[in-house]
Amino acid sequence: MDRNACLMLFTRYPEAGNTKTRLIPHLGAERAAELQRWMTASMAREMAELCPEIDRQIHFSGGGLSQMQAWLGRQFNYLPQFAGGLGHRLHQAFMANFRSGMEAVVAIGADCPELSSCHLEQAFKQLQTHDVVLGPAADGGYYLIGLSRPQAQLFENIPWGTGEVFERTVAIATQLNLSIATLEQLRDVDRPEDLALLKQMPICI
Numbered sequence: 001m002d003r004n005a006c007l008m009l010f011t012r013y014p015e016a017g018n019t020k021t022r023l024i025p026h027l028g029a030e031r032a033a034e035l036q037r038w039m040t041a042s043m044a045r046e047m048a049e050l051c052p053e054i055d056r057q058i059h060f061s062g063g064g065l066s067q068m069q070a071w072l073g074r075q076f077n078y079l080p081q082f083a084g085g086l087g088h089r090l091h092q093a094f095m096a097n098f099r100s101g102m103e104a105v106v107a108i109g110a111d112c113p114e115l116s117s118c119h120l121e122q123a124f125k126q127l128q129t130h131d132v133v134l135g136p137a138a139d140g141g142y143y144l145i146g147l148s149r150p151q152a153q154l155f156e157n158i159p160w161g162t163g164e165v166f167e168r169t170v171a172i173a174t175q176l177n178l179s180i181a182t183l184e185q186l187r188d189v190d191r192p193e194d195l196a197l198l199k200q201m202p203i204c205i
């Protein structure tokens with residue numbers, strides 16, 4: 001890759017009762033945490049397949065650095081998530097990387113088991129010619145956002161956790177005259193009705 005590039009995975013240490021809370025009534029706290037553990041580890045394996053020139057970062061909440069390294073390995077850079085709401089945390093993480101000289105920054109979560117290293121490679125390729133790349137989720141959110149320069153407004157006044165996140169983000173980007181690339185739509189696992197997707201995956205829940 002001919003530009004400084006960074007991939008950020010936002011996740012939470014899988015402590016029972018503090019993760020995948022919307023699934024706890026259906027799975028129980030322990031199984032919900034195990035699902036979080038599996039999905040994050042699966043995403044970390046996809047990250048590990050990327051070009052080594054890409055700075056691979058894991059932005060975590062809960063747990064500590066030693067716990068994260070023991071869980072996912074030492075091949076990643078670990079950073080505690082910024083405080084505040086999701087939009088603020090995302091924006092601050094993007095800004096920190098752009099300030100450090102990055103020219104292509106992509107953020108993902110651990111909720112999309114269909115997301116592969118191929119999608120990640122496509123995202124970085126699109127950022128060579130676009131201002132923004134988005135991976136739309138079937139629930140109306142997005143599973144990936146990438147930027148070629150800071151765009152604070154893309155994280156402001158977004159109804160996080162609703163089915164309007166992707167549409168609202170595209171509308172703001174359009175208002176800002178940004179060029180937008182869109183990846184294929186994939187499915188997140190956030191709610192009990194999403195668990196059917198995992199029957200296609202190598203996990204027992």
